[in-house]
Amino acid sequence: MPISTLAFDINKSWRLNANYTVQENVFGFLYGYEADFQGLFNRKSYMFLKKGKKSSEKKLRVRIPYLGLGCLGLFFFTVIFANVISPHDPYEGDLADSTLPPAWEEGGTTRFLLGTDMLGRDVLSRLIHGSRISLLISVGCIAFYGTLGVILGLISGFSGGRTDMIIMRLADLWSSLPGIILLFMLAAVYGPSAKTIIITFGIMGWPYYGRIVRGESLSLKERDFVRLARVAGCSNLRIMVSHVFPNIVNTVIILATIDIGGIIVLIATLSFLGLGTQPPSCDWGLMLAEGRQYITYAWWLVTFPGIAIVVAVLGFNLTGDWLRELLDPKQKLR
Amino acid sequence: MKNDAIISAHELKKYYPVTKGTFFSRTVGYVKAVDSISFKIKSGETLGLVGESGCGKSTTANVMLGLESPTSGQIMFDGRDITRFSRQERFDFRGNIQAVFQDPFRSLNPRKKVKQIISEPLFIHKVSSRKEISFRIIQLLDLVGFDPHQAGLYPHEFSGGQRQRIAIARALALNPRVIILDEPVSALDVSIQAQILNLLIDLQERLHLTYLIISHDLAVVEYVSTHIGVMYLGHLVERAPSEALYNNPIHPYTRALLDSVPVADPEDIKEITLEGEVPSPLNPPTGCAFHPRCPLCEPRCSKETPFMREVAPEHAAACHVCG
Numbered sequence: 045m046p047i048s049t050l051a052f053d054i055n056k057s058w059r060l061n062a063n064y065t066v067q068e069n070v071f072g073f074l075y076g077y078e079a080d081f082q083g084l085f086n087r088k089s090y091m092f093l094k095k096g097k098k099s100s101e102k103k104l105r106v107r108i109p110y111l112g113l114g115c116l117g118l119f120f121f122t123v124i125f126a127n128v129i130s131p132h133d134p135y136e137g138d139l140a141d142s143t144l145p146p147a148w149e150e151g152g153t154t155r156f157l158l159g160t161d162m163l164g165r166d167v168l169s170r171l172i173h174g175s176r177i178s179l180l181i182s183v184g185c186i187a188f189y190g191t192l193g194v195i196l197g198l199i200s201g202f203s204g205g206r207t208d209m210i211i212m213r214l215a216d217l218w219s220s221l222p223g224i225i226l227l228f229m230l231a232a233v234y235g236p237s238a239k240t241i242i243i244t245f246g247i248m249g250w251p252y253y254g255r256i257v258r259g260e261s262l263s264l265k266e267r268d269f270v271r272l273a274r275v276a277g278c279s280n281l282r283i284m285v286s287h288v289f290p291n292i293v294n295t296v297i298i299l300a301t302i303d304i305g306g307i308i309v310l311i312a313t314l315s316f317l318g319l320g321t322q323p324p325s326c327d328w329g330l331m332l333a334e335g336r337q338y339i340t341y342a343w344w345l346v347t348f349p350g351i352a353i354v355v356a357v358l359g360f361n362l363t364g365d366w367l368r369e370l371l372d373p374k375q376k377l378r
Numbered sequence: 379m380k381n382d383a384i385i386s387a388h389e390l391k392k393y394y395p396v397t398k399g400t401f402f403s404r405t406v407g408y409v410k411a412v413d414s415i416s417f418k419i420k421s422g423e424t425l426g427l428v429g430e431s432g433c434g435k436s437t438t439a440n441v442m443l444g445l446e447s448p449t450s451g452q453i454m455f456d457g458r459d460i461t462r463f464s465r466q467e468r469f470d471f472r473g474n475i476q477a478v479f480q481d482p483f484r485s486l487n488p489r490k491k492v493k494q495i496i497s498e499p500l501f502i503h504k505v506s507s508r509k510e511i512s513f514r515i516i517q518l519l520d521l522v523g524f525d526p527h528q529a530g531l532y533p534h535e536f537s538g539g540q541r542q543r544i545a546i547a548r549a550l551a552l553n554p555r556v557i558i559l560d561e562p563v564s565a566l567d568v569s570i571q572a573q574i575l576n577l578l579i580d581l582q583e584r585l586h587l588t589y590l591i592i593s594h595d596l597a598v599v600e601y602v603s604t605h606i607g608v609m610y611l612g613h614l615v616e617r618a619p620s621e622a623l624y625n626n627p628i629h630p631y632t633r634a635l636l637d638s639v640p641v642a643d644p645e646d647i648k649e650i651t652l653e654g655e656v657p658s659p660l661n662p663p664t665g666c667a668f669h670p671r672c673p674l675c676e677p678r679c680s681k682e683t684p685f686m687r688e689v690a691p692e693h694a695a696a697c698h699v700c701g
Contacts, residue, residue: 268479268485269484269486269487271445271477271485272477272479272485273498275443275444275445275472275475275476275477276472276476276498276548277469277473277499277502277503278498278502287487290490291487291488
């Protein structure tokens with residue numbers, strides 16, 4: 045069912061005149077709506093030869109995960125504008141305002157929309173600032189071990205032979221080390237903090253990526269286009285970067301987006317256990333841990349951090365799923 | 379100089395070691411994939427290599443392309459031995475020999491656009507400016523029968539035959555003098571095969587190319603080649619101009635191969651039909667490699683290795699009995 049008509053005409057201006065229809069789907073709210081774009085994705089082929097004939101006029105179907113992008117948008121909005129939108133200081137409270145319920149409950153005030161904790165700090169402000177910590181730690185971890193894993197996996201799969209064997213046995217060895225014990229150890233030496241978490245998981249996580257990337261590059265390096273690249277004179281580095289890596293980037297993105305959700309939960313768990321960030325930090329997991337004791341008469345202290353975690357994780361997972369489809373050139377035309 | 383061989387192989391050997399153990403491995407034997415083959419291709423001519431699967435045709439192509447280094451032997455190109463090149467020399471030389479491979483669905487990077495695929499060799503060798511490269515792309519696309527506007531498409535938007543034409547355009551990018559065609563049409567529909575072969579012949583005339591075509595399909599090789607080499611178990615058993623080979627095959631294996639081509643008239647009697655399997659290259663037969671399956675086998679065939687003997691000008695065969 046067509047809902048709206050808008051798109052881009054590249055040759056003239058950014059005036060919208062091509063077709064874009066949105067199809068309604070029962071599960072559309074969760075998995076996204078399907079939309080037909082015309083001429084949006086072959087823009088580059090126009091740019092390449094302006095005077096040439098029009099490129100193939102095929103319809104490009106792209107589904108848009110409104111829910112996923114919405115969640116992620118909300119998340120990043122709070123990350124970027126935390127200072128602007130948070131109504132109170134997340135670290136300071138007045139004991140006179142202790143454990144006020146959310147605004148719509150009896151006894152709540154509009155000053156504290158989602159209520160206050162036992163120290164009188166605004167829950168909403170703490171949630172908003174907590175998004176920064178979640179993003180910082182999860183992206184830090186992923187960037188750290190993702191990069192390490194991808195590089196080692198590429199080298200391992202591409203070189204083969206002895207190098208491959210050494211790196212993979214190292215990965216086996218690494219996976220057998222219990223990460224949580226290492227975290228205890230590092231937390232004992234350097235004190236529990238965001239930095240400790242990033243370093244621990246950064247060191248511990250790479251075999252997972254390394255193995256998958258190795259497997260993919262192992263199969264890719266036998267492809268004829270890699271042999272042809274050699275015949276053309278490509279160096280190993282160039283083949284890895286420009287032929288093998290683009291073909292595994294999908295996998296890495298899927299892994300990373302699924303992982304980021306998992307890591308947000310993991311950080312919350314660690315904070316809950318007292319191994320993560322320490323009070324008065326406003327990490328979501330820490331908020332859960334602190335609110336746990338008051339759950340019988342202050343439900344808002346655990347409910348809202350829980351919802352925040354769900355929203356962030358859902359946003360990353362749904363968007364990751366969508367990105368995977370969008371980045372695969374074969375998926376564009378159906 | 380025109381009649382001189384542009385590329386030739388001398389006593390080319392490629393043995394693969396068979397190893398045991400993982401880390402401290404030792405060699406327990408060799409697979410003789412290519413065993414002492416020699417041939418010459420003159421400028422503008424086409425040599426077809428035929429043989430059953432596993433006879434070393436593709437290994438020969440890989441060695442010629444420098445993808446693998448030969449165990450011994452020489453490959454001479456314009457009087458230079460390309461197997462002894464240094465890294466830099468090899469890189470500079472790459473443009474002279476290019477290749478087209480069998481499966482066009484695997485030989486084009488699915489993540490790159492046609493223009494990127496075709497222009498990659500140009501970028502690597504930094505032969506021209508960006509502007510010249512985009513002209514060159516149009517020129518190359520035109521050469522293989524595409525419109526310039528198709529440069530921005532991805533390989534999956536093309537059919538098998540079209541993809542193979544893209545692969546050919548890429549091979550032509552650096553103005554090579556020799557193109558090695560490894561089963562260029564065997565992955566394609568029969569109707570498309572002729573189209574690609576005609577394109578190859580047409581390009582050969584226009585650009586004065588030299589081909590080494592590798593195929594198991596005798597009809598394909600006959601159509602394109604000026605000379606044909608027949609391979610069996612890593613050995614070249616017969617080498618002749620195309621017509622001579624088809625009209626007057628010497629080696630019993632060549633005869634069997636030609637007899638195995640299906641004919642329209644079932645009354646035609648097949649002279650030689652082969653039985654049994656190709657022996658393992660890990661443990662090849664002594665003497666003539668073909669003797670266990672040869673209908674004309676004599677006692678000395680299992681003892682002495684036959685060498686190539688000229689039976690007519692340019693026509694040589696490795697057989698004790700025939701010729």
